[in-house]
Amino acid sequence: MAEEMMNNKQIILKHYVEGYPKESDMEFKNSIIKLNVQQGSNVVVLKNIYLSCDPYMRNRMSKLEGSYIQSFTPGYPITGYGVSKVLKYGDSNFQEGDLVWGMNGWEEYSIVTTTQRMPGVTAYAGFYEVCSPKKGETVFVSAASGAVGQLVGQFAKMLGCYVVGSAGKKQKVDMLKTKFGFDEAFNYKEEQDLDAALKRYFPDGIDIYFENVGGKMLDAVLVNMKLHGRIAVCGMISQYNLDKTEGVHNLFCLIAKRIRMEGFLVFDYYHLYPKYLEMIIPQIKAGNIVYVEDIAEGFESAPSALVGLFSGLNVGKQVVMISCE
Amino acid sequence: MAEEMMNNKQIILKHYVEGYPKESDMEFKNSIIKLNVQQGSNVVVLKNIYLSCDPYMRNRMSKLEGSYIQSFTPGYPITGYGVSKVLKYGDSNFQEGDLVWGMNGWEEYSIVTTTQRMPGVTAYAGFYEVCSPKKGETVFVSAASGAVGQLVGQFAKMLGCYVVGSAGKKQKVDMLKTKFGFDEAFNYKEEQDLDAALKRYFPDGIDIYFENVGGKMLDAVLVNMKLHGRIAVCGMISQYNLDKTEGVHNLFCLIAKRIRMEGFLVFDYYHLYPKYLEMIIPQIKAGNIVYVEDIAEGFESAPSALVGLFSGLNVGKQVVMISCE
Incomplete structure (x- = not known):
């Protein structure tokens, strides 16, 4: 069988990162990929269409030991969730042109043997399974316009909760109220005193805090939580x-x-x-759940899109569209 | 009806306390108490026998706002759990000489209208209800020789867990192994590196941490916890x-x-x-559960006994015996 080869541009982590990640911590590399696939194998060749930029990826840029997740390997492509199209398949469950998603390399083409799952479920599981929410409760969401926060706020409103979100930019704060239906929203960067800000929006305290940020915000929330x-x-x-x-x-305060x-x-x-999809798809179709994505265009824009996440440049869920097909 | 009066020595909080409490934050006061009780009322006159010294009392010495518990009132007696004998009763549920316990003033005699509950249940509820323990799990207890810790360790052993305790004095550490049956114990004051100490006793990590101390120990425990x-x-x-x-x-690490x-x-x-008593009484009678009390004698010793708690002078549950009757 003749070998079919393709150029495959990749984004490589140059070295472990300390402090804020920079675009220069990554580099582009031109490599070659073989597209041959043995029929009956579980191998699938994908053309990558969207790359997802997510905060957890920062941890993978550090040298981790005994963490819940592996570090990226310097010298090799960054990996992350993405949406791809099937080019070649050894597994008869797939057909050419199928859209799939899972954890792939940051590269134009990937060869994979399994598929995995994506965000959204994070908001669903975190809110319904971890928060034990009840109608009428007060809910605070930090980083509320982000990929997870925007969904949590909408789930909480659907359940009949009072929902307040924080974000770090006027555009995001406005969006929380006008687009996602939060009851209130504030820009944490404009608040001298986070404790006072929370008391303003939650005079009787917070039943549920969906924590995306940590640090000073967590300290301020702790003193404003309600019993239980x-x-x-x-x-x-x-x-x-x-x-x-x-x-x-x-x-x-925990005690x-x-x-x-x-x-x-x-x-x-x-x-x-499956339960999540059953719930979310009709809600999206009915317009009850909306989402905002921040789409960077082109493979070359991926490093800056990822880096921008950590200074809050993205508005909504950050993805990179690397192919239009 | 002739009024029956008695001298009633009391221990008064002089002012709100900052930093470590000192004996001089309290003072003795001679007051007079009327012993008359109207039959059919729910009033009971108690002669106090034991006073309980507990860590939560430190919080009540500060000026608290919106806390789970009220501050002591400067100029008035300290209050705490205690065991007392009924002297006079308006409530026919009581008889003279009955031993009762509840929350009373730190004074020789108290007039009360209700009775409440005591420690022990803290260890029981905290371990069985909050920790969701399973046989074979690894359990770490800090301040392990204290009133609550000594019981938690014994409950965990009864369930078939591996149990390690920390304390701040050789005598206490020895007691954990020889008296309470902990698998291992260590003196946290002798450890340069709490993380290393925990790794020595929990090479595969900690399933359950019963937290009594906070601060640096909590930080060291967090990195040594197991998944879930x-x-x-x-x-x-x-x-x-x-x-x-x-x-x-x-x-x-929580994430x-x-x-x-x-x-x-x-x-x-x-x-x-009631469920706690049903469990604990036969176990104490059978010698399966033991307890160590540190009994200070005499009403005058109460302030120093309370203050000593916060530098770990007590060995076991600290009580003050103020009457032999």
């Missing part, structure tokens, strides 16, 4: 680029207010994916 | 006397390891008291 409140810890993006994380000082604070990862909730 | 570990937050005694609490830096960290107070579990 719940904190779902989804992310701590404000801490990922610090050499030494900020200390959290108000954990005694005084009998708060449950629980970390979670979407990996543990993949079994809910 | 549970932290029951019962107290943070290392932080109670600090003007500014230590920051906790490793909360990202990476999907840890549930839950604060609790015994108030929420009083309904379990």
Whole structure:
């Protein structure tokens, strides 16, 4: 069988990253990929269409030991979630032209043997499974215009909760109220005193905090939680680029207010994916759930899109469209 | 009816306390108490026999706002749990000489209208209800020789867990192994590196942490927790006397390891008291559960006994015997 070869541009992590990631921590590389696939194998060749930029990827840029996830390997392509089109397939479950998604390399073409799942489920599992929400409760979401936050806020509104979100840019704050239907929203960068800001929006306290940022915001939230409140810890993006994380000082509130604070990862909730789709698809079709994506165009824009995530440049879920097909 | 009067020595909080409490923050006062009780009322006159010294009392010495518990009132007696004997009763549920316990003033005689519940249940509810323990799991208890810790360790052993405790004095550490049957114990004051100490005793990590101390120990525990570990937050005694609490830096572990960290107070579990007694009494009689009390003698010793708690002078549950009757 003649070997079919293709040029395959890749984005390589040059070295482990300290502090905020920079575009220069990555480099482009031209490689060659063989497209031959043995029929009956479970190998599929994909043309990648969208790359997803997500905060957890920052952790993978550091040298991690015993973490829940592996570090990227310097000298090799970054990997992440993405949407792809099937080019060649050894597995008869696939056909040419099928759209699939999963964890792939940041490259034009990928050869994979399995497929995996994507975000959305994070918001679904985190809110419904970890927060134990009830109608009428008060909900605070930080990084609320992000990929997960925007969905959590809408789920909470659908359930009849009072929902407030924080973000770091006027455009995002406006969007929370006008686009996603949050009851209130504020720009945390404009607040001298986060405690006072939370007291303004939650005079009687917070039942549920969906935590995406960590640090000072968490400290301010702790003193504003209600008795028997719940904190779902989804992310701590404000801490990922610090050499030494900020200390959290108000954990005694966990006792005084009998708060449950629980970390979670979407990996543990993949079994809910069919249930999630069953719920979300009709809601999206009916226009009850909306989403905002920030689409960077072209493979070359991927490093800057990823780096921008950590200074909040993205408005909504950051993706990179690397192919129109 | 002739009024019956008695001298009633009391221990008064002089002022709100900052930093470590001192004996001089309290003072003795001679007052007079009227012993008359109207038959058919729900009033009971008690002669106090034991006073209980507990870490949560430190919080009540500060000026608290919106806390789970009220501050003591400067100029009035300190209050706390205690065991008392009924002297006079308006309520026919009581007889002279009955031993009762509940929340009373630190004074020789108290006039009360209700009775409440005592510690022990804290260990019971915290371990069985909050920790979700399973046979064979690894359990770490800080302040392990204290009133709550010594029981938690024994409950965990009864269930077939591997149990390690920490304490701050050789005598206490020895007692954990020889008296309470902990598998291992260590003196946290002799460890340069708490992380290394925990790795020595938990090479495969900790399933359950029963948190009594907070601060640096919590930070070291977080990095040594296993996936899906549970932290029951019962107290943070290392932080109670600090003007500014230590920051906790490793909360990202909650996400990476999907840890549930839950604060609790015994108030929420009083309904379990009958179930607790049903379990604990036969175990104590059979010698399966033991306890160590540190009994200070005489009303005059109460302030020093309370103050000593915060530098770990007590060995076991600290009580003050103020009467032999």
